[in-house]
Amino acid sequence: MTKSNAKRVAPGHTIVSTTSYAKQINDQFDTIASNFVTLQSRLVQTLNLLGTQSILNDAVSNFSSRNKMWKGFSDITLCSAIPAKLNQVMIDTTLQRPLDMDIVRRIVDEFQATMVMPIQVYEDPSKPGKYIAWDGQHTAIALYIIATIVYGELPEDIEIPVNVYPTNSRLEIRRNFIMLNGDAKTPLEFIDIFKQMVFGVRVDGATEKTWKDANEKQKLFEKAGLFATNKKYGDSDRPGAFSLLSDTIMTKDLTKAKPVAVTRMFADYWTELGQNRAVNAKEARQLYEYFNLCHEQKIKVDSAYINEFAQFTKKYFEGDFSENGRFWSKVKLSYTRWYEHANPESYQEHGLKGFTTEMRTGLPFLIAQLNKSTKLKTPSYSPNNGFTVLAKDLWK
Numbered sequence: 001m002t003k004s005n006a007k008r009v010a011p012g013h014t015i016v017s018t019t020s021y022a023k024q025i026n027d028q029f030d031t032i033a034s035n036f037v038t039l040q041s042r043l044v045q046t047l048n049l050l051g052t053q054s055i056l057n058d059a060v061s062n063f064s065s066r067n068k069m070w071k072g073f074s075d076i077t078l079c080s081a082i083p084a085k086l087n088q089v090m091i092d093t094t095l096q097r098p099l100d101m102d103i104v105r106r107i108v109d110e111f112q113a114t115m116v117m118p119i120q121v122y123e124d125p126s127k128p129g130k131y132i133a134w135d136g137q138h139t140a141i142a143l144y145i146i147a148t149i150v151y152g153e154l155p156e157d158i159e160i161p162v163n164v165y166p167t168n169s170r171l172e173i174r175r176n177f178i179m180l181n182g183d184a185k186t187p188l189e190f191i192d193i194f195k196q197m198v199f200g201v202r203v204d205g206a207t208e209k210t211w212k213d214a215n216e217k218q219k220l221f222e223k224a225g226l227f228a229t230n231k232k233y234g235d236s237d238r239p240g241a242f243s244l245l246s247d248t249i250m251t252k253d254l255t256k257a258k259p260v261a262v263t264r265m266f267a268d269y270w271t272e273l274g275q276n277r278a279v280n281a282k283e284a285r286q287l288y289e290y291f292n293l294c295h296e297q298k299i300k301v302d303s304a305y306i307n308e309f310a311q312f313t314k315k316y317f318e319g320d321f322s323e324n325g326r327f328w329s330k331v332k333l334s335y336t337r338w339y340e341h342a343n344p345e346s347y348q349e350h351g352l353k354g355f356t357t358e359m360r361t362g363l364p365f366l367i368a369q370l371n372k373s374t375k376l377k378t379p380s381y382s383p384n385n386g387f388t389v390l391a392k393d394l395w396k
Contacts, residue, residue, distance in 0.1 A: 022240035025227040029198050029218060034170065035093040036127055039144040039155070042091045042137070046099040055101045059108040060149055067111070073147040073158055081118035081161030086147060087154075089119060089140055089162065090130050094199045095174060096137050097192040100232065107142040116143070118161040124168055131162055134173045135180065171204035190245040191230040194218075210254040217249045217263040224267035226279065241278035248288045258292050265291040265301050272310040273319050282328070282357055283321035289359045290366060293379035305376060312374050316395050321362075328357045331365045334393035342386065354385055365389050 037045070047053055070076055107115075119140050121131035133140055140160070147158040167173065178188060178196055188196075197214035200206035221227060225240045228249065236243040248266075251257045266287055270279070294301050313319045317327040335355050340347045355361060360383035367378045368389040 020225060020240070021235070021238045022225050022227040023222075025229065025235075026218070026222045029195075029202055034095070034124070034126075034132075034203065036090045036124070036130075036132065037093060038090055039086060039140055040148075042093075042099055043141055043144065046101055050101060055105050056145065056149070059105040060145065062109045063111060063146060063150055066109075072151050073153055076113050076146075078113055078116050079118065079161050082164055083159040084119075084121070084131050084162040085156050086140075086144055086158045086160060087156045088129065088131050089121065089160070090127060090132055091137050091140075092124075092132050092134065092170070094203050095132075095134050095170065095177060095196075097188065097195070098233070099137065099141060103138045104141050104145070107138060108145055111142070111146070116161070118163040120165065121162045122165045122167055122173060131164065133162075134165075134177055169204075171200060171206055174200050174204060174206075189230060189232075190250040191228060191233075194228055194245060194250055210257065213257065213260050214249070216260045220260070220263050220267040224271045226267060226270060237278050239276045239278060242284065243278070244281040244284040248284050258288060259295060261295050262288055262291045265294070265306065268303065268306045269310055272306050273314070275319060280320075280322045282323055282362075286321050286359060286362050286366065289363060290379070293363075293381055297379045299377050299379055308374055308376055309370075312370065312376075316369065316373070323357050327366075328362070330393075330395065331357075331361055334365055334389050335361050335387060337390060337393055338387055359383075360385055361387055365394075369394050 043056075047056060116139060117136065119131075119133050119137075120135035121133050124130070124132050143158075143160050144155065147153050148155055165173070174196055178193055194214055197206070197211040198218045200211050201215040206212070218228070221242065226242050227238075227240050228245060229235055229238075229241050229243050230245075231243060235241055242249075248258065249263055266284075269287065269291075291301065293299075310319070313321075317325060317330070321327055332355055336352055339352055339354065343353075346353065363381050364383055364387050367381060368391075370376055370378050372391070372394050
């Protein structure tokens with residue numbers, strides 16, 4: 001299917017309509033084909049997204065002042081590989097993470113000819129005469145800036161080194177992209193891996209369980225008005241933003257990621273809560289751990305459970321799990337009284353120790369308050385610090 005037949009948004013997080021921001025972000029996954037763009041388009045779209053060209057202007061100025069020995073791009077001797085014209089190299093936005101201009105600026109600012117590795121490309125039958133970059137887009141964009149903006153040369157006149165791989169299987173290339181972006185390069189963050197997995201299922205038909213699970217979690221987010229993001233995108237404060245991917249929808253060992261059922265519980269809770277804001281990191285951590293305990297202990301968490309649970313959090317602390325919210329103030333008060341009683345000598349000499357706004361203090365209190373205030377079945381949980389909540393420290 002050609003590009004014109006597929007639903008598109010600009011690469012990265014681009015606002016293109018009056019619909020909710022979360023939907024605009026999630027719409028990027030609503031595609032059934034690759035989206036090929038030129039190096040110029042990739043650069044311009046990213047700069048438009050940032051709303052400023054200062055990062056580019058600074059990089060160009062610094063490059064010119066540092067490299068006065070070069071008068072044109074032909075003076076720069078790059079490594080040997082198959083030569084390709086700049087205008088032959090294209091980016092598949094479904095295969096690459098969003099362009100990070102900070103990385104591009106760093107490459108241009110600190111440019112040395114010997115640091116340039118060939119761009120990893122393949123040939124797609126739908127783009128004859130073009131090379132599709134599956135790795136090295138930041139280097140390619142940096143070379144494009146140096147050639148066309150610093151030296152004012154035409155991309156069709158400039159040759160850069162590329163390694164052409166004998167495949168046009170996007171799924172194979174997508175797997176390579178995830179595996180190879182590690183120690184020697186800017187490593188992929190969870191958001192990058194998550195997006196690649198979703199695209200891998202929707203665009204390439206990936207069938208691995210971990211990839212299909214990622215896609216199921218994305219579908220649950222879409223339904224609940226949530227969207228996975230990272231602080232590097234500058235939208236982690238938008239309504240529906242879910243930026244704590246670690247140990248929630250993703251984990252380092254993908255086989256140990258929390259199951260889809262836990263995300264379903266959280267998404268249902270978020271819908272029931274009905275608050276127009278971003279998901280707080282403490283909130284994501286506490287609730288994913290709580291719902292995961294429910295899942296592991298085979299506690300039935302249906303719509304009635306979620307409804308009562310949401311009403312409970314709204315009644316006692318307005319659904320606010322943020323670090324300075326009422327929930328944690330109450331938890332700290334309870335923990336302090338317990339610690340003073342359990343460790344009197346240490347408390348007398350050193351004061352309060354070991355309190356953190358994390359699950360080992362938050363979950364014991366949450367479970368104890370649920371047991372007092374609701375009829376919900378709660379999971380068993382024993383924190384490694386021995387914290388025990390006293391009945392007198394709970395809300396009435």
